Amino acid sequence: MGVMEMQPGEMGSLSARVYNKVREALIIGDFTPGDRLLMQDLAEQLGTSITPVREACLRLVSEQALELRSGRFVTVPDLSRARYIQIKLIRMALEGLATEHAADHVTPADLEQLESFRTSFVKSEKTGNLKEARFSNRAFHFGVYRLSRMPMLIGQIETMWASMGPILNVYHREIHSSHTGGEEHEHLIEALRTGNKKEAREAIENDISRGSPSLLRLFEERGSN
Numbered sequence: 001m002g003v004m005e006m007q008p009g010e011m012g013s014l015s016a017r018v019y020n021k022v023r024e025a026l027i028i029g030d031f032t033p034g035d036r037l038l039m040q041d042l043a044e045q046l047g048t049s050i051t052p053v054r055e056a057c058l059r060l061v062s063e064q065a066l067e068l069r070s071g072r073f074v075t076v077p078d079l080s081r082a083r084y085i086q087i088k089l090i091r092m093a094l095e096g097l098a099t100e101h102a103a104d105h106v107t108p109a110d111l112e113q114l115e116s117f118r119t120s121f122v123k124s125e126k127t128g129n130l131k132e133a134r135f136s137n138r139a140f141h142f143g144v145y146r147l148s149r150m151p152m153l154i155g156q157i158e159t160m161w162a163s164m165g166p167i168l169n170v171y172h173r174e175i176h177s178s179h180t181g182g183e184e185h186e187h188l189i190e191a192l193r194t195g196n197k198k199e200a201r202e203a204i205e206n207d208i209s210r211g212s213p214s215l216l217r218l219f220e221e222r223g224s225n
Contacts (some may be wrong), residue, residue, distance in 0.1 A: 018046055019056035026076070026162040028066055028134045029169035035081040039072060056064070065162040076166050084167055091160050091208050094198065096201040098157060098186070101198035102147035103200050104190045114143050114189055122182035130172050140185055144204070167215070175214045184210065 024040065025031060042063040057074045066074040077083060117140035124133035138161075145154050173176045184207035191200035216223075 009027075013047060013052075015052035015055035018036045018042075018048060019051045019059050021046060021059060021067065022056055023162045024156070026060075027158065027165045028131075028138060029165045029172070029186070030174075031166050032169045033076055033078060033166050035076040035166070036073050037066070037073070037075065055163075060162065063159050063162065065159065073136050077163070079167065079170060079219070079222065081216065081224050083163075084215060084219070087160055087164050087167070088208060088212065091157070091164065092205045094157050094160065095152060095204050095208060096143070098145040098150065098153050099200045100148075100197045102144050103192050103195050103197045105147045105149060110147060110194055111189060114140060114192075116180060117143055118185040118189065121185065125182070132164045134168075141204075146190065167213075168195040170218070171211055171215060173212070173216065 005021075022037075035055070039050055039057060040113045042057075044049045046053065051150070057066060061068045061074060064077070066078055068074055108186035113201070117136055121133055121136035121140055124130070124136055142154070142157075145157055148154070182202050188200055188207070190201055
């Protein structure tokens with residue numbers, strides 16, 4: 001399923017560690033809409049008892065990243081046009097806010113690191129290494145958001161990414177596009193370099209919305225509401 005095994009000595013309670021593992025798998029697109037996750041399977045994969053897995057899954061259900069349909073398993077929400085539009089609009093608001101605040105704190109060293117993430121992302125997309133592209137894209141975005149120095153805001157953004165990850169999985173598998181996100185990332189870096197909050201926010205909003213037309217066509221083809 002792509003959920004990594006628990007590592008000895010990881011910080012936090014067991015249920016919190018399981019939560020972080022499953023949420024990260026959702027964020028990077030290891031799951032697709034409609035996937036059914038058996039709690040016992042997750043427990044065996046992570047080397048834990050069923051109780052912390054159930055607690056972690058219920059937390060993700062409360063955040064609407066998963067749905068509870070049985071006492072034995074949870075499911076990734078089905079592909080839905082209405083769900084996607086909500087996620088997109090909330091992401092633009094939250095991530096735009098974080099990016100504006102990042103412009104107040106960015107340093108030359110931060111810009112250099114963001115550029116390395118951007119380069120890795122573009123290279124991975126061009127070579128078709130989607131797993132590495134997803135990791136690099138996440139590193140770039142949250143490299144920006146951490147500069148906001150607003151951990152509560154970052155937590156909310158991560159919650160939205162857990163809901164968006166499975167949708168992006170479908171996007172990368174079924175929608176073939178010659179356009180990569182590197183251009184928006186480049187515009188964002190330049191806006192941060194000059195301290196232009198308006199252009200920085202526009203760059204992140206454009207990056208979030210660039211796949212919308214293709215996804216909306218896919219929803220229409222599938223009859224997804």
